[in-house]
Amino acid sequence: METRRQKHLVLILAREFASNLATPTLIADDQGRLIFYNEAAETVTGRPFAEAGEMPLDEWTAGFAPRTLDSEPLPLDRRPAGIALYERRAAHEQFRITSLDGVEREVAVTAFPLFAHADEFVGVIVIFWRE
Amino acid sequence: MRVTIWGCRGSMPTPGPDTVHYGGNTSCIEVLLDDGTVIVLDAGTGIRRLGFELQERGTRRIHLFLTHLHLDHLEGLRFFGPLWDERVMLDIWGPPSPLSSLQERIARSFSPPLFPVELRDVPAQVTFRDVPRRQWTVEGASLAAALVVHPGPTVGFRIETASSSFAYLPDHEPALAGAIADRSSDWISGASIADDVDVLVHDAQYFEDEYEDRIGWGHSSVADAVSFSRAVGARRLLLFHHEPRHTDGSLERLEARARSLVRRSEVQPTLAREGMVVELP
Numbered sequence: 001m002e003t004r005r006q007k008h009l010v011l012i013l014a015r016e017f018a019s020n021l022a023t024p025t026l027i028a029d030d031q032g033r034l035i036f037y038n039e040a041a042e043t044v045t046g047r048p049f050a051e052a053g054e055m056p057l058d059e060w061t062a063g064f065a066p067r068t069l070d071s072e073p074l075p076l077d078r079r080p081a082g083i084a085l086y087e088r089r090a091a092h093e094q095f096r097i098t099s100l101d102g103v104e105r106e107v108a109v110t111a112f113p114l115f116a117h118a119d120e121f122v123g124v125i126v127i128f129w130r131e
Numbered sequence: 132m133r134v135t136i137w138g139c140r141g142s143m144p145t146p147g148p149d150t151v152h153y154g155g156n157t158s159c160i161e162v163l164l165d166d167g168t169v170i171v172l173d174a175g176t177g178i179r180r181l182g183f184e185l186q187e188r189g190t191r192r193i194h195l196f197l198t199h200l201h202l203d204h205l206e207g208l209r210f211f212g213p214l215w216d217e218r219v220m221l222d223i224w225g226p227p228s229p230l231s232s233l234q235e236r237i238a239r240s241f242s243p244p245l246f247p248v249e250l251r252d253v254p255a256q257v258t259f260r261d262v263p264r265r266q267w268t269v270e271g272a273s274l275a276a277a278l279v280v281h282p283g284p285t286v287g288f289r290i291e292t293a294s295s296s297f298a299y300l301p302d303h304e305p306a307l308a309g310a311i312a313d314r315s316s317d318w319i320s321g322a323s324i325a326d327d328v329d330v331l332v333h334d335a336q337y338f339e340d341e342y343e344d345r346i347g348w349g350h351s352s353v354a355d356a357v358s359f360s361r362a363v364g365a366r367r368l369l370l371f372h373h374e375p376r377h378t379d380g381s382l383e384r385l386e387a388r389a390r391s392l393v394r395r396s397e398v399q400p401t402l403a404r405e406g407m408v409v410e411l412p
Contacts, residue, residue, distance in 0.1 A: 001266050001273040001275060001289070001291045001296075005317055005323065006277070006316070006317050006318075006319070006322045006323035006326075007317050007318055008278075009277070009278040009279060009280065009320055010278075012280075012308045012318055012319070012320055013280070013308055015308070015309070015318065016307070016308045016309050019309070116278070117227060117229065118229060120264065
């Protein structure tokens, strides 16, 4: 039996939830691939998701040069999205990014893993709180 | 593969003169494989008459797949004749829950004050299994189950043999996760179950105006059923889970509405009807 691949129902519902939020929110799948961000997140990303398309989280965030408040580089595995993805636990952090408009901003980010069943990890939700 | 509809009414049984043609029994479908394997989809009140038929045939092994445990999909089980026959082996499959096992959840309907006999006291040899996350086989058929948009843990089923495929999504509101026509199929609930299927049985409980007042109840409008069928490339659509208030006459108007929505190249949708038999190669 070979059928088309479909996103997990939890991700489909998460996307609909995010698309109705005024808070910048993005969703990645269990492989760390960015699969959606909402309109509110366009204020951070500078372009709509339909234009950006799916891509690895790390590739997407590289453009924002994330760094600590002391200006140390902040790799994915130390950021909330990476912690939720690799360690499968919720995380929150404040750090700096350079937006696509070239402005340095301080953001707070919350990320948490999505489990369809206790042992079935399907992705992460990442929420940006602009400071 | 022979598919027989034993119950296609949604939400609650509706016997009476207004529902004689399409039937008032709730969800139950029998899928008979070429090798004689009996697969039963849901245990609404339609399963009672199926039970008589299976006893008549002397069937001793039955695979029952439950999409979810809302009453209209479970209430017939207590009156399913083979359950009361110690010679019968009944495998019951259903969606997993993080809170309790399938057996524990079904046992609630076999306990006071709802019912006088405990589930552990039924004579048949019953096993309970959570549906696997990956496809599996039962006798000569491949099966797949996936969670779909409906309140509470609910799955749809796909049954496939070497020559044909059948999908069953009786309670499904894919439009709740966004307009179906606007999405690629990988973002549509239930798409992996119904992809390119020969026959799709899908929830079409409401006319569009009725649906507007019932968004989030877990069921589809006839227009969404047609959109879903088109999005997944189903070759034939059977409209299912008829609204209890819909008489035979209003169901015929619903079918006409569905047919007005399909394109010339598409097969016209048909109302599921109690007693209907669909033969697949």
